[in-house]
Amino acid sequence: MIGLNRRTLLASALASPVVLRHALGDTPIKIGMPVAxxxxxxxxxxxxxxxxxxxxxxxNAKGGLLGRPIELVIQDTGGDPAxxxxxxxxxxxxxxxxxxxxxxxxxxxxxxxxxxxxxxxIFMSSVNGDGRLTGSSLVPNFFRANTSGxxxxxAVSLYLRPAAYKGFFAIGMDYAWGHNSIGVFKDEVxxxxxxxxxxxxxxIGTKDFSTYIAKIRQSGADACFIVMQGDDNAAFLxxxxxxxxxxxxxxxxxxxDLNSIAATGEAAVGLIGSSRYSFTFPGEAxxxxxxxxxxxxxxxxxxxxxxxxxxxxxxxxxxxKAGSIDADxxxxxxxxxxxxxxxxxxxxxxxxxxxxQQGFMVKVVKKEGFDKPIPELISTFxxxxxxxxxxxxxxxx
Amino acid sequence: xRMTLAVAVLLALLPLGLPPYAMTLLTEALIMGLFAMSLDLxxxxxxxxxxxxAAAYGLGAYxxxxxxxxxxxxxxxxxxxxxxxxxxxxxxxxxxxxxxTGVSFSMLTxxxxxxxxxxxxKWTSVTGASDGLAGIPRRPxxxxxxxxxxxxGFYYLTMACLFGSFLFARALVRSPFGAVLRGIRENExxxxxxxxxxxxxxxxxxxxxxxxxxxxxALYAPFAGFANTELLFWLLSGQVLIMVxxxxxxTLVGPILGAAFFLLVQxxxxxxxxxxxxxxxxxxxxFVLFAPEGILGLARRRRSVRSH
Amino acid sequence: MDxxxxxxxxxxxxxxxxxxxxxxxxxxxxxxxxMRIVNFAHGAFFMLGAYVGWSAVHWTGNFWVALVAxxxxxxxxxxxxxxxxxxxxxxxxxxxxxxxxxxxTLVMGEAIRLLWGVEALQVQMPVSLSDIxxxxxxxxxxYRLFLAGSGVVVAIVIWQFLERTRLGxxxxxxxxxxxxxxxxxxxxxxxxxxVFGIGCGLAGIGGVFAAxxxxxxxxxxxxxxxxxxxxxxxxxxGSFLGSMIGALLVAFVQVFGSYFFPDFAMAFMYLIMLTIxxxxxxxxxxxxx
Numbered sequence: 001m002i003g004l005n006r007r008t009l010l011a012s013a014l015a016s017p018v019v020l021r022h023a024l025g026d027t028p029i030k031i032g033m034p035v036a037x038x039x040x041x042x043x044x045x046x047x048x049x050x051x052x053x054x055x056x057x058x059x060n061a062k063g064g065l066l067g068r069p070i071e072l073v074i075q076d077t078g079g080d081p082a083x084x085x086x087x088x089x090x091x092x093x094x095x096x097x098x099x100x101x102x103x104x105x106x107x108x109x110x111x112x113x114x115x116x117x118x119x120x121x122i123f124m125s126s127v128n129g130d131g132r133l134t135g136s137s138l139v140p141n142f143f144r145a146n147t148s149g150x151x152x153x154x155a156v157s158l159y160l161r162p163a164a165y166k167g168f169f170a171i172g173m174d175y176a177w178g179h180n181s182i183g184v185f186k187d188e189v190x191x192x193x194x195x196x197x198x199x200x201x202x203x204i205g206t207k208d209f210s211t212y213i214a215k216i217r218q219s220g221a222d223a224c225f226i227v228m229q230g231d232d233n234a235a236f237l238x239x240x241x242x243x244x245x246x247x248x249x250x251x252x253x254x255x256x257d258l259n260s261i262a263a264t265g266e267a268a269v270g271l272i273g274s275s276r277y278s279f280t281f282p283g284e285a286x287x288x289x290x291x292x293x294x295x296x297x298x299x300x301x302x303x304x305x306x307x308x309x310x311x312x313x314x315x316x317x318x319x320x321k322a323g324s325i326d327a328d329x330x331x332x333x334x335x336x337x338x339x340x341x342x343x344x345x346x347x348x349x350x351x352x353x354x355x356x357q358q359g360f361m362v363k364v365v366k367k368e369g370f371d372k373p374i375p376e377l378i379s380t381f382x383x384x385x386x387x388x389x390x391x392x393x394x395x396x397x
Numbered sequence: 398x399r400m401t402l403a404v405a406v407l408l409a410l411l412p413l414g415l416p417p418y419a420m421t422l423l424t425e426a427l428i429m430g431l432f433a434m435s436l437d438l439x440x441x442x443x444x445x446x447x448x449x450x451a452a453a454y455g456l457g458a459y460x461x462x463x464x465x466x467x468x469x470x471x472x473x474x475x476x477x478x479x480x481x482x483x484x485x486x487x488x489x490x491x492x493x494x495x496x497x498t499g500v501s502f503s504m505l506t507x508x509x510x511x512x513x514x515x516x517x518x519k520w521t522s523v524t525g526a527s528d529g530l531a532g533i534p535r536r537p538x539x540x541x542x543x544x545x546x547x548x549x550g551f552y553y554l555t556m557a558c559l560f561g562s563f564l565f566a567r568a569l570v571r572s573p574f575g576a577v578l579r580g581i582r583e584n585e586x587x588x589x590x591x592x593x594x595x596x597x598x599x600x601x602x603x604x605x606x607x608x609x610x611x612x613x614x615a616l617y618a619p620f621a622g623f624a625n626t627e628l629l630f631w632l633l634s635g636q637v638l639i640m641v642x643x644x645x646x647x648t649l650v651g652p653i654l655g656a657a658f659f660l661l662v663q664x665x666x667x668x669x670x671x672x673x674x675x676x677x678x679x680x681x682x683x684f685v686l687f688a689p690e691g692i693l694g695l696a697r698r699r700r701s702v703r704s705h
Numbered sequence: 706m707d708x709x710x711x712x713x714x715x716x717x718x719x720x721x722x723x724x725x726x727x728x729x730x731x732x733x734x735x736x737x738x739x740m741r742i743v744n745f746a747h748g749a750f751f752m753l754g755a756y757v758g759w760s761a762v763h764w765t766g767n768f769w770v771a772l773v774a775x776x777x778x779x780x781x782x783x784x785x786x787x788x789x790x791x792x793x794x795x796x797x798x799x800x801x802x803x804x805x806x807x808x809x810t811l812v813m814g815e816a817i818r819l820l821w822g823v824e825a826l827q828v829q830m831p832v833s834l835s836d837i838x839x840x841x842x843x844x845x846x847x848y849r850l851f852l853a854g855s856g857v858v859v860a861i862v863i864w865q866f867l868e869r870t871r872l873g874x875x876x877x878x879x880x881x882x883x884x885x886x887x888x889x890x891x892x893x894x895x896x897x898x899x900v901f902g903i904g905c906g907l908a909g910i911g912g913v914f915a916a917x918x919x920x921x922x923x924x925x926x927x928x929x930x931x932x933x934x935x936x937x938x939x940x941x942x943g944s945f946l947g948s949m950i951g952a953l954l955v956a957f958v959q960v961f962g963s964y965f966f967p968d969f970a971m972a973f974m975y976l977i978m979l980t981i982x983x984x985x986x987x988x989x990x991x992x993x994x
Contacts, residue, residue: 493983504938507938511975511978512975512979516972519968635803642800646800674814677811678810678815681805682804682812684808685805685808
């Protein structure tokens, strides 16, 4: 019965947007998405777009929000924060978007948030990791539905507590998120009484990691924490494999996503890391989402597609509760909102607008029935253990 | 002169009828126009082809950004201060680069600009490194007025900077100083043999160009509320050089049009298609093949065809 | 790890990077020597090589096929572009070439995105090269040794080609004095097409070589082009030997600089370029420009 319903939903979702708009009233809810579709972050941007489009289609098929259809206005930023500010300004001023739903890099988000008040727009973050967005740089119109960098790092460090590793090294991309997460990791390692040996940062778009790998080998660390995404992550993992880095050092990462695994092939097997979302997460809601996704795209959803979907659910719940997309009404509605999502229970806290949610640890393994290695859930941590104190990026215990 | 006045009046009246979005785009076009015009001073009048003019822009933007973030100096003062600072650095850059001529000069400007880029990339306390400076405010004043912080006020400030700079640049190239520059452009050895210290003239024009380019960067920082290393990157240097060429070198007005054209086409294309770069690239190639003298040249050719 | 194994492996590392940079720099400098134009699109040809290489490996399952097919296709595309567009522009000033090659960069980047997608593509390296060897007890990928060796081989081939063959002679002669060559009855235009094709083909080889190491991705072009400029400027524009020295210098500075002074590595590279230009405005082995 449910299967049949879903199919009819999808069928009506395939109807042309023009027809849809008339069916649902004439004033769509316009949601702006300045994302990186080109450059080293292009793959992440593409995931965000797919996740958002799927959410919009799904929501419109159910009658939209407040009886109005959702219309996404997607713009390419190339991953440049300056371009992102301009594109965000475009979608606000030209297209009349009062809602922003995704930006690829934390540096882009950090550049945009000071402008939100002037635009009277709400920004629902779906992938941005930098802890400062809900800390020192928090603005009233910013919300984060996704797992933040400190939260992912915390999951890794909680997992490591009973482990035997003694010396840690860290490598991150040389921008907001990389520095932030490694800072948190260092703090966690040192508080656990273990040795943080050193860190190194590679500029976004680095192609050859051989010297960084030599540095990690030289350090004598027995585990290395990686804070990378997109093309950089793929390049680093495949070169780490070429140098047999994992023979000597256990690789741990803050974000495990299918795309990097696909790009590195067998090189990713054995990688341990926190996962912001994986199709292998337990629960009925996720199983149902994965099925729907497979029907539409003939493949399983990846990390940022799932995160984008969850951010969409939070946004939709807020809009429904507020009965409006006006920032002054939507803001209080989003504060303290709770939903059951594909990652379990999510609550947006009023104090710093961070979504409290579980932390997941996965290990990349080869499995029957999959042509590529997949992330397998190895540990789950409760929301109150991974979410930092209000407005903070560090943990007390 | 009458033409300049007419354009000024037109631009001054535009805000009355334009939506906010168009105002933003227009302001950005004027800023870019100022930047391109500043480069034309070097390229078009002294044949000093700089591959590193982003240095002027980035210097202006970072200086203005830091002034606005860390002091109470009002916006209309911070902008020219940053321009002047950029000019000072420009003297040093010119001193190094004018040791060489021709292609070597271009390469030196590229090397220096990239060096600044590399420094900015790591000097976190001043530049915010790869995250850049975010939330650059438009400080009110002088005398407590918040007019220049508004959209229209900022537009008029930009317009004033552009026109002031244009009048200054035009006076410069029409002066005896400009005549010497043109002498350098046509035949440097001859100018030198006439007893002019050509290197000093070149340093002076580079400094002037850096002041105006810095002014443009200084306007950009509070315009976007943001500055990062992209503003120093060689890609921007390449783009602004292309704006100058598209518009027509040695005309001052042409590069402003070239910049506006570049920006508008890019903006419009990118709203309609993800593949804007494809069409943008084709436009460039077509431009070179079919409009070798630039936009201004194209306009003049059409006018002369009509008048015949 | 001891000092000696570290030094040896990092030097080998630098040599393998130098080989890649040399493929790029050598092509750019040849083109400049003959045509006096700066090919902005050189990075895009490098990237095209990587993607064509990926497709060749994907279809045939054979890396060696890719290594032959990609440079031919990329070089052929370069030569076609010269014949179709650049040829109309000789006699115009350098601006025209700057704009056309800039336009081409945009077009190629977007075309590649449309054809191959945004995901980084992993190119399978041949099984025989995917292993490691132990050098003084340090593991080192055979592929990088192969790359360094290939750099040496290609350098010798090009050098012999320039010295010994008729086309090589024509190329050298044209770069010295194009009018003279023309007056002697050779069609200089053909030499130009050939050189542009060869230069782009070399960038294409570089792309194929790079792909198994760093994946084929859309970010390849901008990084490659600026490094290539630096090499060619340091070595002297138009100088074959100069591009070799430039590639070695840049590779060693990047490898050891980013190891010992990660914060200053990039600045150091430009500082070297600046110093060389101030002392010798034409670059190490270039003619005074």
